[in-house]
Amino acid sequence: MEIITGTTKFHIDEKSAVAIGKFDGIHVGHKKLLKYILEQKKDGLKSVVFTFDPSPEEFFTGHKVRQLYTKQEKRREFKKLGIDVLIEFPLTETTAATDPEDFVRRILVGQLSADYIAAGTDVTFGAGGRGDQYLLKSLAGELLYELELIDKVRLDGAEVSSTRIRNEVADGNMAMAERLLGSYYSVCGIVEHGRHIGHTIGIPTVNIIPPEDKLLPPYGVYSSRVHLGGKVYDGMTNIGRKPTISEQEKVGVETYIYDFDGDAYGEFIEVELIRFVRPEMKFDSLDMLKAQIQSDLENARE
Known part of the structure; x- marks a missing residue:
């Protein structure tokens, strides 16, 4: 697996299937999302995970957050799942102010050669978090990428989220944490x-x-x-x-x-x-x- 970290200057020459997200927990919801881009490998697309470093939560609050997966653990998990390229995109004052449409055009399509994009229905990106599923939908026809939007996974009547898993781990409920993580x-x-x-x-x-x-x-x-x-x-x-x-x-x-x-x-x-x-x-x-x-x-x- 190729890891691109600490730089905004990168380019993938081959057409790719890109998953966008925080991926702070790599839980069953994330794995469902990743399954979609991994399936595109059979059509010759390179599987790419696009995430942020530091996490948006840490960057915007200024507080360190205890991690379900450390950076090294996430890298190991993505490699184990079969991801081809991991982008750890540097989140700074400058990159956080990127115009959402420019983010799609210049980075996702221009630099990553995205032919297929998968994201959660709650995805946000770009300045003020204004980039969302509706912007991705509106640009798909013009920029010629296929878009897959994935609803939140629910378990026992509640959404699976990293916050929920953190609470279970903090309570020592390892059986429920295993169900939510899928491992x-x-x-x-x-x-x-x-x-x-x-x-x-x-x-x-x-x-x-x-x-x-x-x-x-x-x-x-x-x-x-x-x-x-x-x-x-x-x-x-x-x-x-x-x-x-x-x-x-x-x-x-x-x-x-x-x-x-x-x-x-x-x-x-x-x-x-x-x-x-x-x-x-x-x-x-x-x-x-x-x-x-x-x-x-x-x-x-x-």
Whole structure:
């Protein structure tokens, strides 16, 4: 997958199928939208995702937003789905003031060679967010692109949205988050050395430090699934600061991997969070901690 980031100067020579959106969650609604452009590949069109960096929410509010998918995680997901080109369009005072019609003519059709455009019915773009589905419809005949507008996906009577998923993750409701995303909520990273307390008590773990902008569920223990070295393992994951060890610990994601005795240091892993088991607790001794972890391991594996 080609990634074009940090520049407004790009050009795709081949005709393309373009999906426009924020794609801050890559949930079932986004995946439905992406399916339309991926289907155009059979007709020889290049599949292109056009999104913004930073996100419009962060740019217009000036506040950092905890992400369901970090930038690196989004890139991995788009690549996994089969997208050919990802545009991370720089959102600045200048680009945000682009005339909406100019955006369609110059960028979507001129620079991206869009022959097919897919967007949600709530799409907005250009100065003041004035660009919308109606502008895309009005220019389609003249600029000779096919337009596909996708309604919001609804689940259990409510729209699927990134805000809804953030609320479910924040509440530790991983089962509902999985339904809304169409995949388990996960945390990715490189395995780092920790204090090796797990080895000391006979329960070795792999540790990753999540990016600061990653949205984490409530601190505690989760049943999990771990992707490591091309294989998938069952696991039990603790998210938090490990208060039994020290009150000064960084927030970490620490996972015991069932049926694994290899060396994972320096390896990339993806930890999928399946079910909340219990909240984070502080114990008076390592022996008490070990006894609780043994109980957690049985519960998580079930």
